[in-house]
Amino acid sequence: MNATVLKVGGLTKQFVKDDVGIVALRDFDLEIAEGGFVSVLGRSGCGKSTMLNLLAGLTTPTSGTVTYRDEPVAGPRTEMGYLTQSDTLMPWRSVTRNVELPMEIAGVPARRRAERAAELIAKVGLEGFERHYPRELSGGMRRRVSLARMLAGDPETLLMDEPFGALDAQLRHDLQAELLRLWEESGQTVVFVTHDIEEALLLGDRVVVLGRVGRIVLDRPIDLPRPRDADELRVDPGFVALHRELTEALREGAR
């Protein structure tokens, strides 16, 4: 049994808007084991981003606790990389300088920074765009820069909020494969939020299905053999049965 990296208990987050309280997450418990790839699946508005923001230490819970390796999470931590849904690239920095940022903060020497940034830019398929600024890129390209920037910080845990949702099918497939390769090589822990059942199954070794206000409707291991190929999986009876189970869980979660 792997050590627990992230643990949340009794987590509730309530927002107040125009004097009206909105509960985004209610009494949420979750444990994430080291080295795991957890897909978190849920419909729009069920609290997935709120959950990630809390795990990442970007927002404080109304009640409940978040710990990282048994230490309370009181703010962002360098061990965790967070790929948010919104674009957080710095508009005044080129692609290379955006990707170098976490290494600058960590004090990595300039030469090593440049090499690593070039490597990561190639990995996300953006060779030739190193000197471009975010405004000169498409939405999908900016997303890939954000991914490269997150990886540049070499975090031991990756929190990813629908990272590939806006990409075309081919690119999405390539980046999913790249992420799996990185994960298998590095032993990193991944929490991957998506609302795509196929993506959740293709990537995760565990799937957690959330219903309204983050109610956990299903939490189960995914023992499909790897490497997983989307085309082969679609006709695999085990995959088809899991797909049906998750579809039903999503439906149940909406009730």
Ligand SMILES: Nc1ncnc2c1ncn2[C@@H]1O[C@H](COP(=O)(O)OP(=O)(O)OP(=O)(O)O)[C@@H](O)[C@H]1O
């Ligand atoms: N800052 C905020 N102020 C008020 N309400 C908020 C805020 N952030 C989120 N909410 C509300 O909390 C609920 C959950 O939002 P959240 O963004 O966590 O959902 P989600 O599952 O990530 O959705 P999506 O898949 O569409 O990104 C929604 O009802 C949303 O309106």
